Amino acid sequence: xxxxxxxxxxxxxxxxxxxxxxxxxxxxxxxxxxxxxxxxxxxxxxxxxxxxxxxxxxxxxxxxxxxxxxxxxxxxxxxxxxxxxxxxxxxxxxxxxxxxxxxxxxxxxxxxxxxxxxxxxxxxxxxxxxxxxxxxxxxxxxxxxxxxxxxxxxxxxxxxxxxxxxxxxxx
Amino acid sequence: xxxxxxxxxxxxxxxxxxxxxxxxxxxxxxxxxxxxxxxxxxxxxxxxxxxxxxxxxxxxxxxxxxxxxxxxxxxxxxxxxxxxxxxxxxxxxxxxxxxxx
Amino acid sequence: xxxxxxxxxxxxxxxxxxxxxxxxxxxxxxxxxxxxxxxxxxxxxxxxxxxxxxxxxxxxxxxxxxxxxxxxxxxxxxxxxxxxxxxxxxxxxxxxxxxxxxxxxxxxxxxxxxxxxxxxxxxxxxxxxxxxxxxxxxxxxxxxxxxxxxxxxxxxxxxxxxxxxxxxxxxxxxxxxxxxxxxxxxxxxxxxxxxxxxxxxxxxxxxxxxxxxxxxxxxxxxxxxxxxxxxxxxxxxxxxxxxxxxxxxxxxxxxxxxxxxxxxxxxxxxxxxxxxxxxxxxxxxxxxxxxxxxxxxxxxxxxxxxxxxxxxxxxxxxxxxxxxxxxxxxxxxxxxxxxxxxxxxxxxxxxxxxxxxxxxxxxxxxxxxxxxxxxxxxxxxxxxxxxxxxxxxxxxxxxxxxxxxxxxxxxxxxxxxxxxxxxxxxxxxxxxxxxxxxxxxxxxxxxxxxxxxxxxxxxxxxxxxxxxxxxxxxxxxxxxxxxxxxxxxxxxxxxxxxxxxxxxxxxxxxxxxxxxxxxxxxxxxxxxxxxxxxxxxxxxxxxxxxxxxxxxxxxx
Numbered sequence: 001x002x003x004x005x006x007x008x009x010x011x012x013x014x015x016x017x018x019x020x021x022x023x024x025x026x027x028x029x030x031x032x033x034x035x036x037x038x039x040x041x042x043x044x045x046x047x048x049x050x051x052x053x054x055x056x057x058x059x060x061x062x063x064x065x066x067x068x069x070x071x072x073x074x075x076x077x078x079x080x081x082x083x084x085x086x087x088x089x090x091x092x093x094x095x096x097x098x099x100x101x102x103x104x105x106x107x108x109x110x111x112x113x114x115x116x117x118x119x120x121x122x123x124x125x126x127x128x129x130x131x132x133x134x135x136x137x138x139x140x141x142x143x144x145x146x147x148x149x150x151x152x153x154x155x156x157x158x159x160x161x162x163x164x165x166x167x168x169x170x171x
Numbered sequence: 172x173x174x175x176x177x178x179x180x181x182x183x184x185x186x187x188x189x190x191x192x193x194x195x196x197x198x199x200x201x202x203x204x205x206x207x208x209x210x211x212x213x214x215x216x217x218x219x220x221x222x223x224x225x226x227x228x229x230x231x232x233x234x235x236x237x238x239x240x241x242x243x244x245x246x247x248x249x250x251x252x253x254x255x256x257x258x259x260x261x262x263x264x265x266x267x268x269x270x271x272x
Numbered sequence: 273x274x275x276x277x278x279x280x281x282x283x284x285x286x287x288x289x290x291x292x293x294x295x296x297x298x299x300x301x302x303x304x305x306x307x308x309x310x311x312x313x314x315x316x317x318x319x320x321x322x323x324x325x326x327x328x329x330x331x332x333x334x335x336x337x338x339x340x341x342x343x344x345x346x347x348x349x350x351x352x353x354x355x356x357x358x359x360x361x362x363x364x365x366x367x368x369x370x371x372x373x374x375x376x377x378x379x380x381x382x383x384x385x386x387x388x389x390x391x392x393x394x395x396x397x398x399x400x401x402x403x404x405x406x407x408x409x410x411x412x413x414x415x416x417x418x419x420x421x422x423x424x425x426x427x428x429x430x431x432x433x434x435x436x437x438x439x440x441x442x443x444x445x446x447x448x449x450x451x452x453x454x455x456x457x458x459x460x461x462x463x464x465x466x467x468x469x470x471x472x473x474x475x476x477x478x479x480x481x482x483x484x485x486x487x488x489x490x491x492x493x494x495x496x497x498x499x500x501x502x503x504x505x506x507x508x509x510x511x512x513x514x515x516x517x518x519x520x521x522x523x524x525x526x527x528x529x530x531x532x533x534x535x536x537x538x539x540x541x542x543x544x545x546x547x548x549x550x551x552x553x554x555x556x557x558x559x560x561x562x563x564x565x566x567x568x569x570x571x572x573x574x575x576x577x578x579x580x581x582x583x584x585x586x587x588x589x590x591x592x593x594x595x596x597x598x599x600x601x602x603x604x605x606x607x608x609x610x611x612x613x614x615x616x617x618x619x620x621x622x623x624x625x626x627x628x629x630x631x632x633x634x635x636x637x638x639x640x641x642x643x644x645x646x647x648x649x650x651x652x653x654x655x656x657x658x659x660x661x662x663x664x665x666x667x668x669x670x671x672x673x674x675x676x677x678x679x680x681x682x683x684x685x686x687x688x689x690x691x692x693x694x695x696x697x698x699x700x701x702x703x704x705x706x707x708x709x710x711x712x713x714x715x716x717x718x719x720x721x722x723x724x725x726x727x728x729x730x731x732x733x734x735x736x737x738x739x740x741x742x743x744x745x746x747x748x749x750x751x752x753x754x755x756x757x758x759x760x761x762x763x764x765x766x767x768x769x770x771x772x773x774x775x776x777x778x779x780x781x782x783x784x785x786x787x788x789x790x791x792x793x794x795x796x797x798x799x800x801x802x803x804x805x806x807x808x809x810x811x812x813x814x815x816x817x818x819x820x821x822x823x824x825x826x827x828x
Contacts, residue, residue, distance in 0.1 A: 080310070081393065083433025087510045090430050095545060111311065115429035130307065141290060145283045147423045148430075149550050161279050163557060165550045166424050166499065169279075182299065183369035184324035225301040228319060245750055247689055250698075251321050255690040257618055257700045261352055261367075262322055 002132050004113070005123040007139060009132075014051055014072060016105075030074050033058055040066065053105065056084035060091065067092070070100050075121075077106035086119045093120035093152040102152075113140040118150035144170040172237050172244065174211035175202045176218050177251065178230035186251050186263070187227060189218045195227060198263060199241050199252040208232070273334050273641060274419050274564045276384040283426070284381045287388060291315050292374035299371065314394070314432075316387030317373055321693045326365045326373060327390040328380060332400035332418040332442070333361030333644040337631040340642055342383040344627035350376050355627065357612060357620045359684060359735050360439070361399050361644045362390055366691055388426060393434045395425035395506070399441045401449045402645035405565060406607050406653040408599045412461045412469050414444035416562045417498060420553065424499050431506050435513035436521035438506065439478075451646065451762030453477045453486040454738055456523045457505055464492045471498065475505060475535060476527030479732035483768040484524040487532045489539060496553045497543075503551060504543040512538070568639040573604040573656040582661040589664055591717065592675040597660065606657050608638075609677040610650040610667060616708045618700050619685045620648030629670040637663055646735075647684050647723070649677060676712040680722045680789065683707060684735060688728025688745060689752075695728035697745025697752035698778075702726055705782045710789070719789060721802045723761075738762035740804050741788060742769040743781065754781040758788070758815055759807045770812055772819055784819055791818035 003012040014028040017035065030051035031039075043050060051072035052063065063070075073092060075085035085104065092098040104116050105125040113124055126132045146168045149155050161167030176189035187195040188202035196202055205211035211232040218230040234244035243249040254262015276284070294311045297303040312318075316327040328343070335343075343363055347355045350372050351365045358364055368376060380386055389396060398421045400414040401407065421440055425431070431438075443450040444461040452458025458474035471493040477486030493501050509523045512530070527535050583590045598607040610630060613619050622630075630650055634642045637659045643651035655663065667673035676682045683706060686692065688699030703726055710716050725739030729746075736742030742757035754776050757769030776784045789803075791814055796806040807815070 081433050082515055083393075083431070084511055084515075086430045086433065087507050090507075094547060109307070109310065112433075115427075115432060118429040130304070134302075143283075143286050143290070143427075145279055145286060146429075147283070147426045148428050150429070162277065163560060164279075164423070165552070165554060165557065167279060179319055179323070182371050184319055184322075184367075186322060222305065225299065228305055246752065247321070247695075250689060254322060255700075256698065257690050257704070 002126050003123055004126050004135055004140070009126075009136065016053065016074070028071075030072060033063060036066070037062065043069075051101075051103075054088070056082055056088070060088065060096075064096060067096055067098055070098075072101040072103060073098065074103045074105045074125075077104060077108055080107040080109045080112065086116065089116070089120040090151050110134055111141055114142050117154045118146070118148075120152035120154075122153065142170070146170075173235040173241070174205040174208055174232050175199065175235045175241065175243075176211065176215055176230055176232055177202075177248070178218065178222070178227035181225055181228050184228075188252075189214060189230065193217060195221070197266065199235075199243065202241060204235060204241060273336060273415075274331070274561070280423075281381070281384070284384075284386050284388075287315075287386070287427070288374065288377045288381050291377060295370060295374050310392065313392040314389065314427075315373070315377065316390035317368075317370070318391060319693070320366070321689070321691055321695075323367045324370055324373070325691070326368045326376065326387055327358070328363045328365070328385060328387045329390050329397050330362050330385075330644050331422050332398060332404070332415050333402050333646070334404075334415060335642040335644065336383075337635040337640040337642065339383045339385055340627050340631040340634065342379060342385070344624040344631070346376055346379055347624040347627065354621055354623045356618075356687065357622065357644050357648050357650070359646050359648060359686070359733060360397055361402070361646050362397055363644070364687075366687075391437075392432075393436050393438075394432050395421075395428065395434075395438045395440065397439075398422050398425070399439070399450055399455075399646060401443050401445055402643040402651050403449055403598065403607055403653065404444060404643075405567060406600050406605075407445050407447075407449075408601045409447055410445040410601065411463065412444045413562070413565050414442035414450070414459070414461060415565050416558065417459065417461075417471075417495070418442045419561055419564070420498065420558075421502060424502070431510060434506070434510055435515045436518070438509070438523070440502070446764070448762070448764040448766075449645075451735075451738060451766070453764075453766035454479055454483075454735070454762050455486060456509075457502065458486050459493075459498070462492065468494070470494050473501065475539075476524040476532075477766075478522050478524040479735060479737045479768075480522070481519050481730050481732075482525065482528075483732070483737040484528060485766050485768065486524075487527060489532065489536050495558060496555075497548075498553060499551045500546055500548055501539070501543050504539045504546060507542055508535070508538045568641075568654055570602050570605060570639075570654060570656075573658050576658045579657045579660055582664075588675065589661065592664055592673060593660065595675045595679060595717070596677040597655075597657075600654070602654075604657055606655050606660065608652040608655045608660070608663065609645075610652065610672050611674040611677050611682060612649050612672075613676060613682050613707065614671055614674050615676075615681060615711055616704050619683050619703050622650070626670050626672055629666060629672065633663055633666055647682070649682070674712050676716060678721050678723070679712065679716045680710045680719050680724060681707040681712050681716055683724045683726060684739070685726040686728050686734035688726075688734075692728060692733075694731055695745070696730070696747040697728050697754065699726040699728035699734055699743075699745055702743060702745070702754065702778070702781055706785055709782055709786060719793065719803070720800055721804075722789070724785070725760075735762065736760075737768045738766070739769060740807070741785065743785075746775065748775075752778050754778070754784075756781075756784060756788070756819070758812065759804065761804055772812065772816055774820070787818045788815055791815055 016030040049071035053074040103123040158168040190196040191203035254264040298308040318325040398418040441455040460472040473490040474486035638652035683703040685703040689695035726743040727734035727736040738760040760769030
């Protein structure tokens with residue numbers, strides 16, 4: 001497993017806590033959402049950065065109030081075809097003003113990476129060996145013209161694509 | 172009932188059949204025929220290697236009539252082996268005619 | 273029609289280059305089939321019964337003569353000399369080689385065409401009235417809005433992995449020739465009490481396994497909000513649509529299971545909350561895109577002797593005019609329907625030569641514009657009546673003058689089990705035999721308007737649920753069996769057909785259809801009560817009797 005971020009592989013500052021494991025309220029830990037919802041009081045006095053892993057289908061209302069406390073949100077793709085997290089990421093960025101790290105975890109295809117970035121994802125957990133090899137040798141495929149603006153940081157790096165308000169070019 | 176294995180060739184999508192020498196052939200008449208489903212499934216394991224080798228896509232086992240010249244049991248497989256019933260000048264049925272000329 | 277600017281052209285050529293790379297990686301083994309499949313589907317390339325199948329997008333069914341010539345070239349160079357026009361206004365090639373597809377996509381890109389998003393769980397070709405810009409009953413041309421939707425939905429990063437495919441249709445006339453109520457979203461152009469043009473919005477229509485008529489979710493949507501509202505609907509669908517069962521994954525199921533009120537509330541809440549920064553359509557931009565679809569300058573052509581004389585002297589020409597020419601908004605002009613349903617032929621197929629003939633006619637006589645209808649025919653939208661005799665003779669020479677548009681032999685049929693790996697039965701041979709039984713002569717004209725639609729499996733690509741007579745080909749114990757439905761229509765009075773009862777074998781089905789038609793002829797109100805009207809008046813009973821009193825049919 002390798003973490004792809006900003007166009008390269010990088011060390012992961014975070015550790016994912018498995019269900020049932022004891023999480024110390026210190027250090028960069030990613031908790032399953034259910035775990036967080038049950039144990040959030042244990043973190044009440046902690047300054048440790050908190051990450052949560054959210055499965056698609058988890059109602060956004062269940063964690064909206066806690067959003068300012070999260071430094072990282074890991075959105076899961078159980079199968080690459082389950083595209084719910086694209087919308088979740090977009091909503092977290094543009095509707096709810098989340099400024100922390102949004103990470104894609106699970107079944108991530110190399111050709112989805114730029115789309116995910118444009119929905120507000122910052123980082124990608126790569127578990128597929130071929131995908132990792134391709135990223136190392138060729139990087140992530142990237143287009144330069146789009147018919148929709150990107151959300152979040154990716155959007156800041158884009159300029160208008162002409163008179164159409166929805167068109168963008170990568171700067 | 173006998174059995175045979177079919178797939179689509181990766182390069183051009185054309186239907187091919189697994190031959191008795193582990194190569195792929197264009198016509199069902201030249202395909203390897205298996206007397207039992209188990210035999211066919213065993214051959215399928217070998218055939219699937221050619222998917223990994225990027226020769227074919229999605230090999231699978233299908234039923235062939237028990238006796239005589241090989242004819243697919245199910246109408247879908249028969250159409251696949253011959254070509255569209257509405258364009259006799261297309262597909263393998265046409266290739267056969269062309270070969271005969 | 274819309275012309276690509278440098279941005280549009282660059283967008284497509286980037287994708288073609290990427291696909292070329294993906295195909296090369298696939299062929300060299302650098303990519304497995306599982307990894308390649310999403311790319312293949314994103315570019316409209318299917319693996320079918322005999323070969324690959326490439327589905328090329330024809331945005332809202334509008335083609336230029338130049339584009340049609342390129343489609344003919346591709347048919348000739350990379351396929352077996354023909355193409356198939358589909359029930360979503362696209363064209364399909366049945367025999368391309370994977371290795372050739374990058375070259376094919378490059379050819380398409382050179383004439384501002386592509387095969388993007390004609391497959392996969394994404395927003396598909398946005399369809400529209402095939403008489404757009406020409407029909408006498410049009411309030412506003414739907415195509416600029418379809419074009420805006422097309423652009424915005426192209427490789428949308430948030431909506432490329434929906435629960436299932438997503439189909440949008442736009443209609444701008446009083447009659448609904450785009451069948452919007454059978455789509456996931458249907459936009460009907462309307463005028464509100466203040467005289468403003470906008471959209472009535474329908475959601476959750478669809479055919480397939482569970483046919484449903486779309487429900488009206490909003491009475492009036494301002495034009496400027498078109499993208500924002502579409503985004504709201506698709507986002508709700510992306511988040512809430514079922515992903516546990518492929519056959520329950522369309523938005524129609526979501527609307528059905530949660531209810532229209534729930535859907536409306538969710539969509540309106542999302543619509544209200546969403547930022548309009550980029551998504552509101554500025555007037556200037558709407559006007560700029562509309563300009564591409566400006567009505568052509570059609571020189572006044574006084575109704576002349578040529579047309580009248582030919583009609584009087586040539587009964588075949590007169591017959592053609594009565595069935596295949598529709599009213600145009602401008603006096604002295606007509607909309608010509610070119611039937612791709614020759615008697616006994618394969619519905620929707622056209623040879624490269626025929627495509628070129630149509631391109632030539634369009635260039636000379638129809639502002640170089642052609643339309644593809646979802647009933648698998650072609651249309652010349654702006655024809656001076658005076659030119660019709662010459663056009664008719666050319667069509668005759670190319671085998672394109674079948675005078676059966678909208679008649680019993682103008683059958684809509686999916687490719688069926690002759691081509692499609694999803695099919696459970698053949699559809700084309702049934703269409704051919706029905707066509708031969710009824711022909712295009714006096715009997716067919718006497719029967720009048722009758723839409724027969726045939727699907728070769730439950731996915732209903734032949735749109736049989738909205739056929740006046742629908743036929744569904746299934747398999748029963750390895751044998752093809754055909755169920756019949758009656759009383760469907762995709763027009764503004766949208767209804768789904770009702771099953772008559774037990775199905776029929778391949779040998780029996782054409783006789784069964786004839787018994788239905790004969791029953792209608794015996795019972796209809798003169799003069800000329802059409803089949804659908806008669807069925808709605810009479811109900812199923814007399815047709816059931818006609819079908820089953822003389823034959824048992826087979827229990828399915």
